[in-house]
Amino acid sequence: MIDCSKIFDLIDEKDAIAFLRSLIEINSVTLIGNEKAVSDAIINRLRGYNFEIVTDVLSDKRENLIVSYKSSNHDKNSKALIFSGHLDTVPPGNVKWNHPVFGGVLKGNKLYGRGSTDMKSGVASMIIALECLNKAQIPLNGELRFVGTVGEEVDCIGAKRVVEKGQIDDAAAIVIGEPTANKIKIAHKGVLWLKISIFGKTAHGSMPSLGVNAIMGMNAFINELKDYSIPFESHDILGESTINIGTIHGGVSTNVVPDQCTIQLDIRTVPGQNHEDIEKDIRNLLEKVTLQNSMTYKLEKINDLACVHTESNHPFIKLAKDTQKALFQIKEDAGGVNYYTDASVYSKHLPEVPVLIYGPGEPQMAHQPDEWVDIQNYLDSIRFYISLAVQYLGEM
Numbered sequence: 001m002i003d004c005s006k007i008f009d010l011i012d013e014k015d016a017i018a019f020l021r022s023l024i025e026i027n028s029v030t031l032i033g034n035e036k037a038v039s040d041a042i043i044n045r046l047r048g049y050n051f052e053i054v055t056d057v058l059s060d061k062r063e064n065l066i067v068s069y070k071s072s073n074h075d076k077n078s079k080a081l082i083f084s085g086h087l088d089t090v091p092p093g094n095v096k097w098n099h100p101v102f103g104g105v106l107k108g109n110k111l112y113g114r115g116s117t118d119m120k121s122g123v124a125s126m127i128i129a130l131e132c133l134n135k136a137q138i139p140l141n142g143e144l145r146f147v148g149t150v151g152e153e154v155d156c157i158g159a160k161r162v163v164e165k166g167q168i169d170d171a172a173a174i175v176i177g178e179p180t181a182n183k184i185k186i187a188h189k190g191v192l193w194l195k196i197s198i199f200g201k202t203a204h205g206s207m208p209s210l211g212v213n214a215i216m217g218m219n220a221f222i223n224e225l226k227d228y229s230i231p232f233e234s235h236d237i238l239g240e241s242t243i244n245i246g247t248i249h250g251g252v253s254t255n256v257v258p259d260q261c262t263i264q265l266d267i268r269t270v271p272g273q274n275h276e277d278i279e280k281d282i283r284n285l286l287e288k289v290t291l292q293n294s295m296t297y298k299l300e301k302i303n304d305l306a307c308v309h310t311e312s313n314h315p316f317i318k319l320a321k322d323t324q325k326a327l328f329q330i331k332e333d334a335g336g337v338n339y340y341t342d343a344s345v346y347s348k349h350l351p352e353v354p355v356l357i358y359g360p361g362e363p364q365m366a367h368q369p370d371e372w373v374d375i376q377n378y379l380d381s382i383r384f385y386i387s388l389a390v391q392y393l394g395e396m
Contacts, residue, residue, distance in 0.1 A: 001326045002394055004387045010132040011382055017111065017375065019045065020124040021104030024113035028088050032061075035087040035150040035158075038120075039065040042127055042148070049134050056161060058150060064158045065148035066167060069130050071139040078142040079172035081392055083130075083385065084159075084342055085123035085359075086152030089115040095369045110372040117361030121373040122177025122381070123148060125360060129385035140393040142172070152342050155303060159342035163349045173316045173354050173392065175385070176341045179361025182328075182377050182384065184320055187237045187336035188357065190269040190307035190344065192278060195262065195300040196221070198290060202259035211257030212294055215250040218261035221289045228285060230278060235270040237336040238307070242268045264302070268338065271309050305344035308355055309336075316354040316392070323388050328380065337363065358384065 026037045036057075042065060043053060052068040065087070092101040092114050099105045099112040106112075111121075126146050133144065147168060149158025162168055198218045203211025222245065232241040243265060250261030267278060279301065286297045310317055312334045325331050343355045360381035365371045 001322065001387075002390050004383070004390050007132050007136045007138065007386050007390070008383055010135050011128065011379070013379055016124070016128050016379060016382065017106065019128065020111060020116070020121055020378065021106070023120040023124055024104035024111070024115050025102050027102050028115070029091050030088040030151055030153045031091060033059060033150070034061045036061045036063045038087040038123075039063050039148060042067070045127070046131070049131065051130070051134065056165065058157070058161060062150045064150060064161060065146075067127070067130060067146040069134055069140070069144045071137075079393070080143040080145055080168070080170045081389055082168050082171045082174045083126040083144065083146045083177065084149070084174055084346070085119055085126055085146070085177040086149045086158065086342060087123065088150055088153050089118065089120070090153050090367050093369060097369045099370055106375075109375050111375055111378070112370055112372045114371055116373040117179045117371050118366035119178050119359055119361055121361050121378045122179070122359035125378060125381040126177050126385055128382050129389065132382070132386055133389060138390060138394055140389075142393045144389050144393060149342055156305065156342050156345050159345035163345055168346060168350070171346075171350055171353050174343065174346055174356070175388070176343050176355060176357045177359040177381075178337070178339070178341050178357055179359050179363045179366055180337065180357055181362050181374075182358065182360055182381055183332065184317070184324060184334045185337050185357035186312060186317055186334040186355070187235075187309040188307065188340055188343070189238050189336075189338055190273070190275070191303055191305045191340045192267040192269060192275045192301070193303035194265045194267070194279065194282060195302050196265065196282070196286065197260060197262040197298045198286075199296045199298070200259045201257070203257040205253075205255035205257060208257050211259070214258045214261040214295065217289060217293045217295045218248070218250065218263060220293060221286060222263070224285045224289055228281065230267070232270055232273050235272075235309075237309070238270045238338075241270050241273060269307055271307050275304055305340050306348050308341070308343045308347045310354045310356070314354045317356060319391055320356050320358065320388060323384060323391055327383055327387060339363075339366070
């Protein structure tokens with residue numbers, strides 16, 4: 001392994017923490033579309049460095065950010081290592097927080113705030129890793145590229161834009177900085193979200209026989225769904241496929257027969273499953289129920305992202321394991337996560353490119369009130385990203 005200790009000496013820990021706090025203080029909740037403010041903060045920090053910076057504006061307050069570090073001997077045909085992170089966060093929710101949502105409060109060894117775990121700590125550590133490599137003027141046999149995207153928490157619209165523009169077509173390997181508590185992950189489940197509406201006929205609540213109750217129709221469909229066994233083969237890392245009814249809405253008033261009921265399904269898939277086949281099965285159940293009850297239905301696909309899996313014996317994953325062992329004396333099997341990432345979009349486009357999921361955030365704190373990241377994990381992840389880039393691209 002190449003010794004990176006002199007590069008590590010360039011990490012200013014207080015400054016690294018302050019930088020992360022500054023990103024947490026920015027409200028970049030997906031629903032308000034303010035990721036440009038995060039992008040601007042990163043660009044302002046990188047002024048004076050020898051980076052190639054490209055922004056891609058999706059709307060007034062939303063833009064993807066690409067930061068590239070190329071040494072002087074860079075060749076256009078050399079490989080590119082992609083560091084990927086999203087700039088948005090989920091909303092704070094309706095539960096009371098003990099710390100300010102966007103305060104970036106440091107207490108003990110934890111830094112609190114929305115996005116601290118998911119995933120501004122991953123973004124900040126990747127950016128600081130690029131800074132340190134630039135300061136040290138490390139010659140790279142290729143390009144290290146940070147890709148910051150918008151909208152990952154909803155539909156991965158930023159990653160889709162990256163693929164449409166061919167901005168990672170030269171990728172040889174991809175690192176996703178999502179929360180793994182600095183553990184090596186090589187797989188995540190796919191996601192299929194379906195919005196299902198069943199339509200009946202309205203009537204006065206005192207005369208239900210004159211109407212067709214859509215809620216009762218949905219109840220019949222849910223019962224069919226309970227008996228439905230989703231076809232899958234258990235994956236050695238990701239386990240089983242799952243179905244969850246996430247929302248249900250129906251009716252307008254107690255004294256009115258409801259003529260519409262809507263649910264949303266969250267289906268998580270594992271390698272080997274076909275989303276089109278699952279959707280077809282669900283549609284068959286709907287046709288059965290609505291035909292029996294003189295109703296109609298509408299099925300909408302609102303999210304469709306593939307699962308991701310890189311073999312644990314892939315050379316890039318083995319390099320990541322070796323890097324982790326050399327730095328932290330940790331040796332463990334690579335695992336998987338249940339959440340999805342931008343890698344769903346990237347891997348569909350570049351199926352042969354290995355994907356490593358590795359970030360300082362705590363997976364169980366993602367989307368939670370009083371979200372936090374462990375400061376030591378955050379600082380260690382900077383060292384890991386630096387070392388991985390040097391081992392993979394360096395010519396020291």
